[in-house]
Structures are given as C-alpha cells and as structure tokens.
Amino acid sequence: xxxxxxxxxxxxxxxxxxxxxxxxxxxxxxxxxxxxxxxx
Amino acid sequence: xxxxxxxxxxxxxxxxxxxxxxxxxxxxxxxxxxxxxxxxxxxxxxxxxxxxxxxxxxxxxxxxxxxxxxxxxxxxxxxxxxxxxxxxxxxxxxxxxxxxxxxxxxxxxxxxxxxxxxxxxxxxxxxxxxxxxxxxxxxxxxxxxxxxxxxxxxxxxxxxxxxxxxxxxxxxxxxxxxxxxxxxxxxxxxxxxxxxxxxxxxxxxxxxxxxxxxxxxxxxxxxxxxxxxxxxxxxxxxxxxxxxxxxxxxxxxxxxxxxxxxxxxxxxxxxxxxxxxxxxxxxxxxxxxxxxxxxxxxxxxxxxxxxxxxxxxxxxxxxxxxxxxxxxxxxxxxxxxxxxxxxxxxxxxxxxxxxxxxxxxxxxxxxxxxxxxxxxxxxxxxxxxxxxxxxxx
Numbered sequence: 136x137x138x139x140x141x142x143x144x145x146x147x148x149x150x151x152x153x154x155x156x157x158x159x160x161x162x163x164x165x166x167x168x169x170x171x172x173x174x175x
Numbered sequence: 176x177x178x179x180x181x182x183x184x185x186x187x188x189x190x191x192x193x194x195x196x197x198x199x200x201x202x203x204x205x206x207x208x209x210x211x212x213x214x215x216x217x218x219x220x221x222x223x224x225x226x227x228x229x230x231x232x233x234x235x236x237x238x239x240x241x242x243x244x245x246x247x248x249x250x251x252x253x254x255x256x257x258x259x260x261x262x263x264x265x266x267x268x269x270x271x272x273x274x275x276x277x278x279x280x281x282x283x284x285x286x287x288x289x290x291x292x293x294x295x296x297x298x299x300x301x302x303x304x305x306x307x308x309x310x311x312x313x314x315x316x317x318x319x320x321x322x323x324x325x326x327x328x329x330x331x332x333x334x335x336x337x338x339x340x341x342x343x344x345x346x347x348x349x350x351x352x353x354x355x356x357x358x359x360x361x362x363x364x365x366x367x368x369x370x371x372x373x374x375x376x377x378x379x380x381x382x383x384x385x386x387x388x389x390x391x392x393x394x395x396x397x398x399x400x401x402x403x404x405x406x407x408x409x410x411x412x413x414x415x416x417x418x419x420x421x422x423x424x425x426x427x428x429x430x431x432x433x434x435x436x437x438x439x440x441x442x443x444x445x446x447x448x449x450x451x452x453x454x455x456x457x458x459x460x461x462x463x464x465x466x467x468x469x470x471x472x473x474x475x476x477x478x479x480x481x482x483x484x485x486x487x488x489x490x491x492x493x494x495x496x497x498x499x500x501x502x503x504x505x506x507x508x509x510x511x512x513x514x515x516x517x518x519x520x521x522x523x524x525x526x527x528x529x530x531x532x533x534x535x536x537x538x539x540x541x542x543x544x545x546x547x548x549x550x551x552x553x554x555x556x557x558x559x560x561x562x563x564x565x566x567x568x
Contacts, residue, residue, distance in 0.1 A: 146368075150390045153390070153391055153393075161395070161398055161518065165517060
C-alpha cells in the first residue's frame with residue numbers, strides 16, 4: 136500500500152496546493168471586505 | 176510491481192497500480208462527457224469572455240448611461256415620482272422592477288413591459304436619474320452585440336429548454352473535470368509536475384499541456400461550472416420559491432378581488448428598512464411580476480457586508496394598504512443561487528479579478544481545443560496500436 140500513497144502524493148502534491156490556494160482566493164475575495172478592496 | 180504493458184495510445188505504457196480496466200473506464204467517461212459538451216463549452220467560454228468586461232465594453236461603445244454631474248447633496252425624487260416619470264417615458268407600459276446599484280447611487284435601473292407578467296426577454300430596461308426623473312437609455316441591455324453574447328451564453332435564444340440544455344452540458348463538463356483529474360494520476364506517475372515533453376511528438380506535447388493547464392485551472396473550472404449550472408436552473412429555483420414560500424405568504428389573498436387602486440410607492444423603501452434593519456434595498460418587484468404577487472410590492476433587501484450583499488430577503492408589502500404582509504424566509508436554494516452568481520461572473524473583485532477570469536477562460540479554451548485535438552489524433556493512432564497490443568497479450 137505504501138508505494139501507492141507516495142505515488143499519489145508525488146503526483147497530486149502541487150495540484151492540491153494550487154487547488155487549495157485557488158479555492159481560498161476565490162472565497163476570500165467573495166467574503167472579505169478588506170485586502171481585496173484595496174487592490175481593486 | 177509491474178503489470179503487462181498497457182498501450183492505448185494515451186502515451187503511457189508501463190504497469191502501475193491503477194488497473195488498466197479502471198483506466199479504460201475513466202478514460203471512456205472523460206472522452207465522451209468532454210466530447211458531448213465541448214461545442215457548448217466553447218460557445219460558453221467564447222461568449223463569456225466579452226461578458227467579463229461588459230461594463231468596460233458598454234463604456235467604449237458609448238452604451239453606458241451618462242448620469243449627469245450634479246451637486247452631491249441634490250435631493251432624490253421619491254419613488255412614486257420616479258414611477259410617474261417612468262410611465263411618462265413609456266406610456267402604455269407598466270413597471271416591473273426598480274433596481275438599485277451601489278456604483279450608481281444617483282440612478283435607478285428601471286424595467287418596464289406591456290404587462291407586469293411579461294417574460295424578461297421582452298421587457299425594456301433603462302435608467303432613471305433619481306434626482307430629475309430623466310430617462311437614460313441603456314441600449315446594450317435591450318439589444319446589440321452584448322445582449323447577443325448574453326443570450327447565446329444564457330439560453331442560446333431558446334428560452335428555458337436552452338437553459339436546461341446548457342445546465343446539462345455544465346453537468347457533463349463537471350464530470351469531465353472529475354474524470355480528467357482521476358486520469359491525471361496514471362498519466363503523470365512518472366513525470367514531474369509541469370513536465371512538458373518538447374522533443375517527442377506534437378501529440379505528447381499537447382497531452383502534457385492539456386494535463387498541466389487542466390490541473391492548474393481545475394478549481395476555477397469546477398467553481399464556474401457548478402455555479403453556472405446553478406444559475407442556468409434559476410428559472411426552476413425561482414418557480415420553486417414561488418411555490419414554497421411565496422404562495423404560503425400570499426395565501427390569504429388568493430380570493431381577493433384584483434387590485435384596482437395601487438397605493439403610492441413613495442415610502443416603500445422606508446417601510447422595508449423598518450422591518451429589515453441594517454439591510455439595503457436591492458430591487459423592488461412591482462405587483463404582478465414573478466418576484467411579487469398580484470397584490471404585493473416586494474422589496475428585496477440585501478445585507479451590508481460583502482457576503483450578505485448576495486443574500487436577498489424579500490419584504491412583501493400589501494399594495495393597497497402598504498401594510499407589511501411578511502418578511503420572507505430565504506430558502507437555502509435562493510441563497511445558493513445568490514452566492515453562485517458572483518462566483519460565476521467574477522465581478523466581485525474589480526479589474527484584477529476580471530483579468531484573472533479572462534485568463535482562466537482562455538486557458539479553458541486551450542484545454543477544450545487540445546482535448547479535441549488529442550481525441551482526433553488518438554482515433555487515428557489507436558486502432559493499429561490496440562491490435563498490436565492485443566496480439567502481444
């Protein structure tokens with residue numbers, strides 16, 4: 136089982152980070168009044 | 176562990192943990208869901224691109240209403256005066272909606288039609304200067320290039336069936352994204368993230384690009400896909416709301432005689448603010464529209480924060496007595512629809528967000544195009560390779 140797991144994370148580690156960051160960005164922009172307003 | 180080699184023209188040929196049969200199934204799901212929805216998705220991404228910048232395009236084309244500069248403290252007309260100004264502007268028509276926009280506090284978005292129940296595409300939209308009652312036309316809301324883009328994007332000029340077809344295509348798109356993500360594992364098992372094999376074949380280069388761009392845009396495409404499906408079902412959601420909440424609230428009026436004399440609209444906003452403190456008006460539905468009843472004004476109030484500004488609370492006001500009949504509960508599906516719209520439009524973060532949306536939109540077009548290319552090339556190559564693989568096995 137072990138090699139399979141490491142394989143999974145080897146392939147999906149960076150995509151997962153990207154996915155989490157984009158989700159956080161999308162929803163933070165939707166919910167937040169602060170930082171984003173000063174940018175836009 | 177090595178399995179017998181598996182070659183189906185995808186560009187991987189080593190054994191790995193995922194069973195080849197499983198991969199074949201997922202790839203069939205990915206191929207067919209993508210192929211069916213691709214033409215529609217191309218239409219949606221191409222028409223979506225100008226829609227991201229509709230404000231800017233309206234200004235460029237001179238279609239944006241030019242609200243006059245006046246001293247900041249110029250008083251506003253009351254709502255009844257605006258109603259009369261609208262009726263003078265389009266005699267013979269009735270008011271359906273007044274809308275209030277944060278970025279244009281001195282004008283009121285006005286929608287009129289032959290009857291209150293007229294469907295939205297046959298209505299006429301313009302703005303009224305809230306200080307003078309002067310009508311300001313908004314040509315792009317009633318015809319021309321941008322409306323054509325919008326209609327192609329929303330219902331392909333086919334009404335509810337068009338919307339539901341696009342909603343179904345959106346569901347296929349989401350399935351294609353999920354199956355594509357599953358397939359990403361076997362494809363990338365032996366490759367580092369973001370590897371694009373440059374010197375093998377054009378097909379491999381595009382396969383790598385398809386996988387890379389696809390996985391990078393994954394979350395955005397899922398969010399825009401799912402929220403697009405929800406928005407495409409808006410008519411059904413509104414119908415459900417009318418059946419669930421609205422019909423119960425206006426039940427006592429079921430046998431009431433038709434409204435003949437309507438109380439003036441002047442104080443509607445004050446009445447609504449009194450029962451929904453801390454909230455802002457978003458729009459008013461006049462009696463007889465699908466957002467009100469035959470006997471009520473409905474003032475839709477929104478919250479004052481970024482998040483709650485997308486969640487609407489309707490205040491139903493008796494159109495003859497101006498008594499508040501009910502402050503409606505918001506069913507969860509109306510909230511889901513309210514939250515979906517900004518996430519789909521990308522209109523909540525100013526220009527940086529619009530540029531991000533446009534970039535991701537173009538990247539999605541590349542994923543769609545390369546997907547079709549890969550399918551065509553694989554079809555040409557698959558047969559002889561498969562036969563060879565089978566004869567080896």
